[in-house]
Amino acid sequence: MSATMNKATVEQVETPPTERDPALVDVEYGWHGNNRVTLLENGEEYFPRVFEALRRAENEVLIETFILFEDKVGNELRDVLVDAAHRGVRVTLSLDGFGCGELTPDFLASLSDAGVHLQMFDPAPLHLGFRTNWFRRLHRKVVVIDGVIAFIGGINFSADHLGDFGPEAKQDYSVEIKGPAVVDIHHFALIQSGRPARAKYWWQRRRSRRSDLAFSDHDGQVRLVYRDNHEHQTDIEEVYLQVLRSAKRRVVIANAYFFPGYRLLREIRNAARRGVDVRLILQGQPDMMIAKLAARMLYDYLLKAGVMIHEYCERPLHGKVALVDEDWSTVGSSNLDPLSLSLNLEANVLIRDREFNRELFQRLDHLSREHCTVMPANHAPRGLLWRMTIGFMVFHFLRHFPAWAGWLPAHKPRLKPFSPPTAVRSESHEPL
Structure with a gap:
């Protein structure tokens, strides 16, 4: 020390x-x-x-x-x-x-x-x-x-x-x-x-x-x-998949870093196609521009299915909350991105409570109506082969890169004495 x-x-x-x-x-x-x-x-x-x-x-x-x-x-x-x-x-x-x-x-x-x-x-x-x-x-x-x-x-x-x-x-x-x-x-x-x-x-x-x-x-x-990173690597993702498949009336997801895998995207799309009112509240004024660019790569796929996408533009959105129908909600630390779903240690609580669900919905509804920009259905460019090819490559690279990097020995946590650095904290602020 x-x-x-x-x-x-x-x-x-x-x-x-x-x-x-x-x-x-x-x-x-x-x-x-x-x-x-x-x-x-x-x-x-x-x-x-x-x-x-x-x-x-x-x-x-x-x-x-x-x-x-x-x-x-x-x-x-x-x-x-x-x-x-x-x-x-x-x-x-x-x-x-x-x-x-x-x-x-x-x-x-x-x-x-x-x-x-x-x-x-x-x-x-x-x-x-x-x-x-x-x-x-x-x-x-x-x-x-x-x-x-x-x-x-x-x-x-x-x-x-x-x-x-x-x-x-x-x-x-x-x-x-x-x-x-x-x-x-x-x-x-x-x-x-x-x-x-x-x-x-x-x-x-x-x-x-x-x-x-x-x-x-x-x-x-x-x-x-x-x-x-042991026996519960996909538990939070599996919970989202289950509730999306069972959703009947509404789904609201407010998530700061939205870049999930295909399974989650498919269930969000399928819920909207079944007639469920699906609303995403994502970053419109991000603390990291790459988060906004990555999320927008997915807009076309979701908008065509009837998903409503709202970009929160007042300040950086950092929330990780969701609700389904009138009695299920979740609040926690997990984003819907590769880091949270593949590498980070995360914890959420699932809540079955109509009163809590109603309050969370009211706050998110106010946020989306008063402080968000609604993305039009034709927002994302489409139809050009080179855009589709580059988008496909970037999507899968960003999706899997954290897991590949996580294999490196330098990223395997070990139990040992730790000497903190003496550098003074800079003015930058970590976004996650």
Whole structure:
């Protein structure tokens, strides 16, 4: 470790499957009823709820995040976690080596010196000024507090999720969950943090019984679904395929980085051909222009089938949410692109709840009607052989390139001590 880190302990997580108990890694979680799920839009709704819950933590805090910046949000998170650790709360903070690779040693040391257990997923030094750990990112955004309240979605701990950040402020969503489903999310977060996962601690058993009574009149069904590089590589994609095949009335998908494989595209098209009202909300003002260009390669295929495509033009769209009919929704970290569907570690929650579905639909409907541009059916150029040929080649290259690159040994995460770089964070902001 760097000498400036003092007692800082930062280790890499997500060990190879041979080094961990497969029974703990390859878990499939089921549906749990009687949950209360609250939709949180953007940092204005998300950060106050998370920080308030963290300030009330009594026993344990587990956090996974792709990005943590040293800005007003990241500094507040650090202060809240340091205070919790000083109260005797066991705090585990897991960061991604790419998204958090330029945190300063002083920032990390202030957490570790307070007793926060820090972990870094796939850290890698800069080579000739460039990062090499581009693939297999810890892309999840999960917070679990005392095993009884959880937050999950697409919002990182950075000020660019707040409206006052300016034109580049992100539009995004997360959820707060209370109820029996938190037990599974807590179990999952424990496993991913490298700690042994017990069924429940004594305070969880007591509070879970109390929670069951408190939410007995609420029928919220919640299930955790995740993507890893072991036995659950396609779980999130398979869920999308299943609900698209069963859709009867409406489908709304709001996704920042939309470049799915043919199976998902076919089911979206087929749903529209069956007469389902299918609406996609995609980036019109992207933080990465290639995301918009890649998505537009697919427009012609979808528009001809009757899919409505809306481009959100107010600011960068960062959401990863969807709803089907009147009772199914999902919120999480997974984009519908090659990185999320093929390489990243992701986590979504599936929600069966009419009230939640109605609220999410109302917000997305307002977004699409008031702040989006509708793509006309003849938007995409067509008919020229060279366009079709180049489009086919680019589509399949972009679709498979991350997986090919992920085979390289440099991108295989390993468990080893990590020395953080001393470079000061630049002004650029990672988009995912």
